[in-house]
Amino acid sequence: MTLLNKIILTTLAAGAILVVAILPAEYGIDPTGLGSTLGLVEMGKAEMGKAEQSVSEHTQQESAARFNTQDLTLSFNIGDYDPTAERINESVQGLIHLEDTPFKSETFDIDIEDYGEIEHKFIMPADSTFVYSWKVLNHKGEGVYYDFHGHPSSQDAMQYPDGFEMAYSRGEGIKQSGAFTTPFAGYHGFYFMNIEEGPITVRVTISGYWKEHKEMFRAIDGKVITKVPF
Structure with missing residues (x-):
């Protein structure tokens, strides 16, 4: 068998594995129907669900870390105004006075x-x-x-x-x-x-x-x- 024939056969085999096994198992795509017969489609859906859940949990954790509610808690009327400050985490004395009723x-x-x-x-x-x-x-x-x-x-x-x-x-x-x-x-x-x-x-x-x-x-x-x- 010549080298070219080996390359062609290897490529065809790889394509067949991709269509029959990898696509159904990894992405839930089953163009031949064999993936469903072999149970690979359900396996792929289960794995995709786990991946999505993992991404969602990571995103929530990242958001919680970025927007920690303790960082957003303001202590009212205790800070002095600093015009050079890049960020003010406390309210400034005299700039706001909260009331219990509408004006x-x-x-x-x-x-x-x-x-x-x-x-x-x-x-x-x-x-x-x-x-x-x-x-x-x-x-x-x-x-x-x-x-x-x-x-x-x-x-x-x-x-x-x-x-x-x-x-x-x-x-x-x-x-x-x-x-x-x-x-x-x-x-x-x-x-x-x-x-x-x-x-x-x-x-x-x-x-x-x-x-x-x-x-x-x-x-x-x-x-x-x-x-x-x-």
């Missing part, structure tokens, strides 16, 4: 008489936030003198210097918008003095967290009309 939104009008002044305060715990806008609806001139400030309640006043209050913003104008976070628990809000000629209306729109809000003081031409104790 509130409200719009209300404050009517101020000619030569009038009012003070409207929001009662809030420390580290609470609201965003706000106010504007004079019917201004004809400079609008109002405003003073956005806060002070503690009478119950907490002993913890602070006598007459303590903190100013946040003051000036003259017809509108202002901003965001505010309370530095301490107490009464925080707006004082408006009408510097127009004739009565005006200030519309306040606010969203955020507060316990309640109310008018604390009102005077007309220096005469006190309303004064609520803190």
